[in-house]
Amino acid sequence: MLALGQAKANLAQYAQGGMCVTDSRLPGEINRAAETLFNKENFPGTITVVRMCIQQRCVTLPREIGKILKYRINGELARVFDKWYEFAEVGPQSEDEMIKMDLLDRGKHPTQYELSEPMRLALMSDSNIDSGVQITIRGLDDTGREVRGINGQFGEIITLEPETLTVTQNTFAQITGVFKPLTAGYVWLSGISFNDDGDEMDREHLSAYHPYEFTPEYRRYEFPSSDCGCTTPRSYELLALVKLAFVPAALDTDIVLVDNLGALSFMMQANRYYDAGQIREGDAFEQLAEKRLIEGARNDDSGELTIDYDVSVGGLGDIPSV
Numbered sequence: 001m002l003a004l005g006q007a008k009a010n011l012a013q014y015a016q017g018g019m020c021v022t023d024s025r026l027p028g029e030i031n032r033a034a035e036t037l038f039n040k041e042n043f044p045g046t047i048t049v050v051r052m053c054i055q056q057r058c059v060t061l062p063r064e065i066g067k068i069l070k071y072r073i074n075g076e077l078a079r080v081f082d083k084w085y086e087f088a089e090v091g092p093q094s095e096d097e098m099i100k101m102d103l104l105d106r107g108k109h110p111t112q113y114e115l116s117e118p119m120r121l122a123l124m125s126d127s128n129i130d131s132g133v134q135i136t137i138r139g140l141d142d143t144g145r146e147v148r149g150i151n152g153q154f155g156e157i158i159t160l161e162p163e164t165l166t167v168t169q170n171t172f173a174q175i176t177g178v179f180k181p182l183t184a185g186y187v188w189l190s191g192i193s194f195n196d197d198g199d200e201m202d203r204e205h206l207s208a209y210h211p212y213e214f215t216p217e218y219r220r221y222e223f224p225s226s227d228c229g230c231t232t233p234r235s236y237e238l239l240a241l242v243k244l245a246f247v248p249a250a251l252d253t254d255i256v257l258v259d260n261l262g263a264l265s266f267m268m269q270a271n272r273y274y275d276a277g278q279i280r281e282g283d284a285f286e287q288l289a290e291k292r293l294i295e296g297a298r299n300d301d302s303g304e305l306t307i308d309y310d311v312s313v314g315g316l317g318d319i320p321s322v
Helices: 004-014 026-038 083-087 261-275 279-300
Strands: 047-054 058-060 065-073 076-078 103-109 119-125 134-140 156-159 166-172 174-179 187-194 200-209 218-222 236-244
Touching (some): 004 261, 026 261, 026 279, 058 103, 065 103, 083 103, 134 166, 174 200, 261 279
Antiparallel strands (some): 058 218, 065 076, 103 218, 119 166, 134 174, 187 200
């Protein structure tokens, strides 16, 4: 693992021709290089295995996980498909029981859970330091129109208060975006409903936002089978190989997801040339960075090589028997 503090000490000399370790721009340069390399391949440090217990038909990944690559449900191998799968001839409407366990990618959403019905929203931070912080929530009301604030702006601005829930004036049927600044504590978002006397009737948890989340989004998957719906008490164990999401390192103790110092140094030099419009030189350094990553991946390999090859999904033409 490579902590940001360690990366700063080793990489400051490569940032835009050289920066002081204390330069406030340095973490941004390191994160910029790391994100470029992170997105190239599933290199060591970018993938991991997680185990989850699910009881509803939707699976929402936490902030640190970007997508599911492979998974088993209750020990049985199943598949992950994109949005096109619903329009395939052999798709989620098939009677094949294992196909009913496939996961469909439903894209990214600003909350960890959906509203079950139109409700007002409530926000609270677990730190009093966040008193006065303003958070904007965009969404639709129960008529499908975009929610507007008291000044006519799109969305409603909520000002956090110490040790208390701050409730929106508007009712939301769908949340389309949450925009928050840096906060000292976690911010909790709930849906809340009241009776005619103003007494709280129901409250449901929607999200818990990390202090360094600014425009939160979480990838969501859904089982096509109603057998996995929330109407059944049965729970499912999901074991998944996942690609992490790129989360920029902000504190010196945060982990830089690409922990190859050589690759990062070359990528930072590539960015310097790209910024100067010297594309050929930048490409040369980027190729060196990728080469270092590949070398590091080979050194990190352990055990036997596993080839993942699946020909079970139909396509154009046939594979002749041998």
